[in-house]
Amino acid sequence: MLDRLAGQLERYMDLLSARQKLVASNIANADTPGYRTRDIDFQTEFQNAAGLAPHIVEVDGLPVKNDGNSVDLDREARLLAENALRFQLASSLLRSQIRVVRSAIQEGRSA
Amino acid sequence: MSLFSVLSIGASGMAAQRTRAELLVENLANSETTRTPEGGPYRRKDAVFTSTSVASPFASVFDQEVREAGVAVSDIITDTREPERRYLPGHPDADADGYVAFPRISPAEDMVDLMGASRNYQANVAAISAVKDMIGRSLDLLR
Numbered sequence: 296m297l298d299r300l301a302g303q304l305e306r307y308m309d310l311l312s313a314r315q316k317l318v319a320s321n322i323a324n325a326d327t328p329g330y331r332t333r334d335i336d337f338q339t340e341f342q343n344a345a346g347l348a349p350h351i352v353e354v355d356g357l358p359v360k361n362d363g364n365s366v367d368l369d370r371e372a373r374l375l376a377e378n379a380l381r382f383q384l385a386s387s388l389l390r391s392q393i394r395v396v397r398s399a400i401q402e403g404r405s406a
Numbered sequence: 407m408s409l410f411s412v413l414s415i416g417a418s419g420m421a422a423q424r425t426r427a428e429l430l431v432e433n434l435a436n437s438e439t440t441r442t443p444e445g446g447p448y449r450r451k452d453a454v455f456t457s458t459s460v461a462s463p464f465a466s467v468f469d470q471e472v473r474e475a476g477v478a479v480s481d482i483i484t485d486t487r488e489p490e491r492r493y494l495p496g497h498p499d500a501d502a503d504g505y506v507a508f509p510r511i512s513p514a515e516d517m518v519d520l521m522g523a524s525r526n527y528q529a530n531v532a533a534i535s536a537v538k539d540m541i542g543r544s545l546d547l548l549r
Contacts, residue, residue, distance in 0.1 A: 308544070312409050315540065319412045319533045320457070320475040323419030325526050326426075327455040327477055368529055379536040386543040393547065 297392055304389045308382060310340055313349050315378045321371050328362035332370070409544070412537045418458075418476030419530035425479045426453040427523040430516045437511040440499045447489045448509040452519075456480035485510065 317333050324330040332354040340349045357365045429451045439448035457475040487510050495504035 312412075312540070315409070315537055316412045316415065319415040319419075319530075319537065322526075322529045322533050323415050323422070323477040324455070324457045324475060325419075325529065326423075326522070327457050330457050330475075333475070368525075372529070372532070375533055375536045379539055382540045383543055386547060390547055 297396060301389060301392045304385050304392070307341065308385050308389070310335070310337065310349060311378050311382045311385065314374070315382075317351065318371050318374045318378065321366050322368070322375070324364075325366040325368055325371075326364070328364060330364050330366065332357055332365050332367065409537055409541050413534055415476045416530045416534035416537070418478060419533075420527055422453070422455055422477045422479050423523045423527040423530065426455075427520060427527070429453055429482065430520045430523065433509075433511055433516050434513060434520075437509055437513065439509060440497075440506060447507045448511075449489075450485035450509065450511050450516075452483050452485075453479045454481040454483055 314335055314337065317335065321332050321334075333351050334354045335349040335351055354365070357367050357370070359365045433450050436448040442448050455477050456479075458478045459475060489507035490510045491505040492508055493504055494500055494506045497506045500506045
């Protein structure tokens, strides 16, 4: 009943959750010796419509500290905020989709 | 891919940093301690972190490829450096030459580490509140 867009939004929100999980892991391990920043390639994963569990990669090009740790807290803070905002947007869009269906069910009587 | 396990990750980070802060405060409190149960002066302690997978109640059922990595204190290391010797002939713990062994603790080192632990704790709290907001948004879809 919900159209293809709703399915895409669901996938988008799933991916955002997965990414947020990795960001939280990176922040928690900001002082763990030898820990490398982990992330998913968002574009590739989103185009991969099969809905498989995302592939995790270690992020290259970040400065590595003396203890082998490559977590950059500024990067993680940015991603944390960005993911939360994107999720907010996606959930608002999905909510408006659901509202349309609900309106149809209720014969347009109430929104 | 439940968002709830992210809360466990943040909590593991907070717990690890709290343990570290406890050790650092212990170091500062004992910076002049010359007697310990093991004998000799107090020795500086520090926490070593390792990444672990956090225990989530449904982990075994919904085992996904995204392995959540929390953090845990794997080891508490004790400083092996020689104690600092100060000439205090009147001190009850003075050796035959009048020197007393004091812990080799630099308050600056501990204070800087303490600031790091506190900032990291804050970062974990920020992660938890961001995820809490996301969970709240998802629940709003049901209304």
